Amino acid sequence: MxxxxxxxxxxxxxxxxxxxxxxxxxxxxxxxxxxxxxxxxxxxxxxxxxxxxxxxxxxxxxxxxxxxxxxxxxxxxxxxxxxxxxxxxxxxxxxxxxxxxxxxxxxxxxxxxxxxxxxxxxxxxxxxxxxxxxxxxxxxxxxxxxxxxxxxxxxxxxxxxxxxxxxxxxxxxxxxxxxxxxxxxxxxxxxxxxxxxxxxxxARTADCVVAGFRWYRDTDDAVGSLLLGLYNDAGVLQHVGVTSAFTMAMRRELVEELAPLRKDALKDHPWAGWAEATGDDANRMPGAQSRWSAGKDLTWEPLRPERVVEVKYDHLQGDRFRHAAVFLRWRPDKPPQECRYDQLEVVTPFELAKVFKGKA
Missing domain, CATH: 3.30.470.30 (DNA ligase/mRNA capping enzyme)
Incomplete structure (x- = not known):
């Protein structure tokens, strides 16, 4: 043509x-x-x-x-x-x-x-x-x-x-x-x-443990994103995603709010050994480079995993959020140990062949 x-x-x-x-x-x-x-x-x-x-x-x-x-x-x-x-x-x-x-x-x-x-x-x-x-x-x-x-x-x-x-x-x-x-x-x-x-x-909500954060771009006075975790059946905290849609005012407020949780945060932190995690069966932890991180700075600051946040997410991809979650509110009434995968809605798999055969 x-x-x-x-x-x-x-x-x-x-x-x-x-x-x-x-x-x-x-x-x-x-x-x-x-x-x-x-x-x-x-x-x-x-x-x-x-x-x-x-x-x-x-x-x-x-x-x-x-x-x-x-x-x-x-x-x-x-x-x-x-x-x-x-x-x-x-x-x-x-x-x-x-x-x-x-x-x-x-x-x-x-x-x-x-x-x-x-x-x-x-x-x-x-x-x-x-x-x-x-x-x-x-x-x-x-x-x-x-x-x-x-x-x-x-x-x-x-x-x-x-x-x-x-x-x-x-x-x-x-x-x-x-x-x-x-x-x-x-x-x-x-x-x-x-x-x-x-x-x-x-769109669904989940209560997640806040176990770390990343700085906003090249600053040290504003939080870029919060690192979220959920406990699996073995009681291990898995990195499930991030929430990052904050105003600049809130980013600066979070620095002060999270400051107490930074003290001795790496001691006994469940993600302290992320650098040694290798292979497909390794526990999910933040910070590991991959082909998809495109050289981005994935340095993170640990927090004692004591705070819980409620976030909105669209769906899971495997054992993590497919996209960045949306911050809704803090949950001071929720113990971190109760933030488990079993709270999430499980959808029964639908045969893909039936989707492909859908009629007009």
Whole structure:
């Protein structure tokens, strides 16, 4: 197809704004929100270009998807979607992150060990012509027609106009590792870079032990983040995540409030030996560098694990919070030893195959 601004890379993906609940009323298409890497696939001639959310090429990291898209997608189409890796318990974001490896030999092994899938959810071009000015409902209908016989690892995301069904997805699909529900106005055009959709995510609260903190940037008079912990069944305090959304005034207040807990904090601290922790089976502790920390300063200051904080989180990824938690309040009435994993809501895994087979 001819290279035109509407059908050739880069195209900024359309974004979503966060909403507390599913929008009421008519005129919305609801889809599961996939927890993976956003990607736009350009099927041009005998080639395929896979573009990341920030307009970088992803082909080298997902050679099996490149081949599949060339074989399974018609020429002249541009499709917006998500790259995911499905594991035994649902979507596996950790395994997906591992796919971004600089060594070609490692990429080839991972393509065999943890193959990726592409979940399509919007049509930006077909037959070499842009469809971005069409309403969402028309783009969805054309996408269904285009992919009606498509085979894995390319999938078409489920969609519904029924708010009750979408609410059921919000509660049920999380067990497969999905990240919420997307609501798209039926009449909306595709708007690159604009927040023209709605994202509804799960939100829950947990009481966590505050066992350390990090300074705010390069300062020593403001707290950047609090390090959170939960006790496992063996009674070991595990690093479960951070909470960091504070005003500058609160960051400075926290320095004074936490000062008494810094005295003799490293003595008998459960994370004192984090530097010796190695391997996948090591207890979760803060401070260890990895490929994903990108050289960031992960130095932390220990605190005696005596204070409890209530935070809001969206969901767990394994034994940690998938994203930074939101500070709600201190819990002086809660003993730290009661901050355990068993307080967290457990979601029954939902078979990922059933999600993939969802009907329009």
């Amino acid at each position: 001819p290279a035109t601004p509407a059908t050739s890379p880069p195209i900024e993906p359309m974004l979503a704004k966060i909403a507390d609940e599913l929008p009421k009323g008519e005129g919305f298409l609801f889809e599961p929100k996939w927890d993976g890497f956003r990607a736009i696939v350009f099927r041009n001639g005998d080639e395929c270009f896979i573009q990341s959310r920030d307009s970088r090429p992803l082909n080298r990291y997902f050679p099996e998807l490149e081949r599949a898209c060339i074989e399974r997608l018609p020429r002249g189409c541009v499709i917006d979607g998500e790259i995911v890796v499905a594991g035994p318990q649902g979507l596996d974001f950790d395994a997906l992150q591992q796919r971004l490896h600089p060594a070609a030999s490692r990429v080839a092994r991972l393509a065999q060990a943890t193959p990726a899938s592409f979940v399509a959810f919007d049509l930006l071009a077909a037959g070499g012509r842009s469809t971005m000015q069409l309403p969402q409902s028309e783009r969805r209908a054309r996408l269904e027609s285009l992919l009606k016989t498509v085979k894995p690892p390319v999938h078409l995301t489920p969609v519904t106009k029924d708010r009750a069904v979408a609410q059921d997805w919000l509660e049920r699909f999380e067990g497969a590792g999905l990240d919420g529900v997307i609501a798209k106005p039926e009449t909306a055009t595709y708007q690159p870079g604009k927040r023209a959709m709605f994202k509804i995510k799960h």
